[in-house]
Amino acid sequence: MLTIGEFSRICFVTRKTLRHYDEIGLLRPDHIADNGYRYYTTDQFRTMRLISRLKAYGFSLPEIAAHLANPDEQLLVFKLNEKQKLMQSGLESAERMLRQMEQDIDKLKRSIDIMDTNIVVKTVERTPMSVLGIRRSISVDPQHFGELFNEVYALLASRDIKPLGGPMAFYHDEDFKQEHSDIEVAVPVAKGTQGSRVVEGKTHATATLVGPYESDAFTAIYAEACKWIEENSYHMTGAPFDVYVKGGPEVDPKDYITEVYFPIEK
Template sequence: MLTIGEFSRISRVSAKTLRYYDQIGLLKPGFVSQDSGYRYYEVSQLRDMLLISRLKRYRFSLPEISAVLAARDNGRLAELLKAKKEEFLRQIENQRHLLLQMEQDIEKIERCENIMQANYLVKTVETQPKTIYSLRRKMSVRDFAEAFGALCAGLEKSRLKPAGPFLSVYHDEEFNHECTDIEVGVEVSGGSGEQVRTLALGLCCFATHIGPYDDFTPCYTALMEWIEREGYTVSGPPFELYVKGCDDNVPPSEYVTEIYFPIKK
């Protein structure tokens, strides 16, 4: 067996960290002396420590790693690694978008332009009433995927088919990342029930945003500036129409979203 010091030296993990892993049940010593309290590890546990260190580098949380060690299931581990890989790919794409945006900002600054001046073409449209199937709930921005998953499950159960892009309506006056009154929905042809309603917002101004979902603020700002400049006021909740998105197998930099504000003079 190896003392905690020897195990620490070989695995390149501090004794303090090993004691913490013992405390939370992630990696318990093979033997603890009742007389001295010293921890001893089996040589075979070095493989477990290697796996823990590898998964930590892959940004797995300690509870996730603990579940992997408990299951000892290579099939499940492969699934988790594939999911983490997809998460990394999304992060890489987001970083690429940020780099592109940074390069554009540098070019604007070098031309003595305001980097916060967004070039959005704002248009007005008399929107027609839509029959939508929707779910409305208080949720955080992290809950969008779950909400749209529930929406699609409800559509299938109700035997309804989408007749247009998915959308979100923001009913709160203020936006709170952790808890906002949001309605997710999609236009349908016919249907009935408490989750089917008519969305009628009348005259709207709108602009098209191309890029990831977490970068809508410049578009919202351009719309509000236009509304004030043209002498309109907001008359209803804004909504987002996801013309092209994650279901279209395109990178986030190519997502197309139309953002609408109901308006009146």
């Protein structure tokens, strides 16, 4: 038998943590003496190591407790795959941030304002367009966007409807809501298609983003477009929207092309 101190030292876990695990039923001592001293067995090393491993992978303590209470290797594989995807996404985000930092460092060394942009805003006259889509309150992240677009294309396939252009996303909120944004994803379809709606044809301010879907890049475009609209005595008359000209899993994110539109009038 091992005292709590010995078990703590061997497993690199504090006594406070072990007491907490005992309180929540995650890892109970094998024996508690009359004087309250906790004792563990060498057989519990494996459980402690598994707890530490899963915690390092991003599992919450309730998730770990659920697995220990009902071990299911197939379910664990599924959950590990989910954690792996989240970690990979975080790694890719960190790599993008490091590249951005490197570019900013280089600009600053050359006395260039890192907030300067080369965004060109212009006006276009769009013709009326019929679109078929799905409008939901969703979290603003690529995964939820992807799921919504999958639903749209599944709907088109089930009704044998041919899209007449690239996918689009309309933003109906007045302000930004990370977890519950009012977003509509849609694709152009033939006029009169059941369930479709008509996007009014009118003057639009537009700018193009080349590169991955990063919040800072979209903020720069929106800021520049709003500034241009104000300086040219226009005002927005409807929800802005994106047209994904080039993108998808088969395209390198640095080659993505997204057009952003703002319906405007004097």
